[in-house]
């Protein structure tokens with residue numbers, strides 16, 4: 001299938017994900033195609049956010065922006081889309097409110113909500129509902145011309161449940177906690193349903209051309225759960241995805257792809273995540289690189305992360321210091337580390353400061369020597 005696309009010229013990310021020794025650490029950042037880039041605003045213009053996601057030429061153009069700006073420094077592209085396309089495919093309405101974030105006009109209010117029965121009963125035709133994502137992936141794989149691999153992603157079941165029942169971002173998690181702690185059985189069914197849609201979605205992304213790429217599962221709200229609740233409401237569904245994606249890919253005649261899990265805030269779960277079939281564990285900045293590396297090495301897992309995104313608002317000296325702490329903690333960067341931030345890059349970062357971050361990683365890992 002790979003022959004449909006130009007040959008990959010930079011496979012540093014894939015070799016690192018497989019645990020091989022490498023000449024330097026690969027690097028990219030979460031949300032690298034986003035609002036801190038002036039060219040993002042130029043292309044997006046007045047278009048609605050989800051309209052951008054649904055228009056393959058726009059999604060492709062946005063995906064390529066950081067690849068062009070940071071050519072020679074950046075080692076992966078991530079397809080421009082959003083984790084909330086899955087709730088949309090499951091029949092829920094989601095809009096992006098400017099400067100506020102995602103909004104569900106009709107969140108799932110409880111197991112008695114007729115919408116819940118509809119969501120559960122719906123046989124989601126992933127290829128039909130999310131065909132626009134797969135088209136964007138195929139187009140982007142061609143336009144990348146083998147420069148770097150393309151990462152496909154989805155939201156994790158727990159994080160998606162939060163959005164589907166809260167209706168948007170939240171500080172209290174009142175609805176999500178009510179669901180899992182009052183309606184445990186219905187929550188389990190919903191989490192499982194989401195996990196099944198995620199597997200099919202990721203598999204179809206690989207078919208569409210993320211092959212020779214990677215997959216990342218974002219559990220952005222994992223840190224809202226206690227260690228015990230994480231084991232109950234997040235981990236089983238993350239595991240379902242990583243155990244079943246390879247099976248589904250093989251049914252579709254595709255090779256397995258490396259998989260990353262990013263459970264933000266779940267520092268306590270590092271060892272549990274190392275025991276799963278994910279190849280790469282993403283870390284936020286609450287982890288000490290050296291301590292995390294010591295654990296991951298015991299399980300031969302690769303780590304990804306984990307600079308505080310906020311350091312990019314700081315001085316070059318501060319950026320250098322954070323890079324130094326990562327490079328020494330993550331074993332020098334020749335094995336088991338994908339350099340990244342500990343979460344998405346934030347608006348108002350000066351793109352030249354991200355360039356400096358990348359250059360520092362090159363410099364401090366002795367790239368080119």
Ligand SMILES: Cc1c2[nH]c(c1CCC(=O)O)Cc1[nH]c(c(CCC(=O)O)c1C)Cc1[nH]c(c(CCC(=O)O)c1C)Cc1[nH]c(c(C)c1CCC(=O)O)C2
Nearest residue numbers: 030031032033034078079080081082083101102218220344
């Ligand atoms: C929780 C979550 C969402 N979306 C996503 C997550 C998981 C990662 C994380 O925790 O950050 C994932 C995501 N969203 C976006 C990407 C694109 C690929 C990339 O460059 O990383 C990815 C990987 C584009 C986006 N998704 C969004 C934007 C900004 C849209 C805009 O205003 O132009 C982009 C570029 C909007 C979005 N989408 C979401 C929120 C909460 C928001 C609003 C808040 C914010 O803007 O930071 C849901």
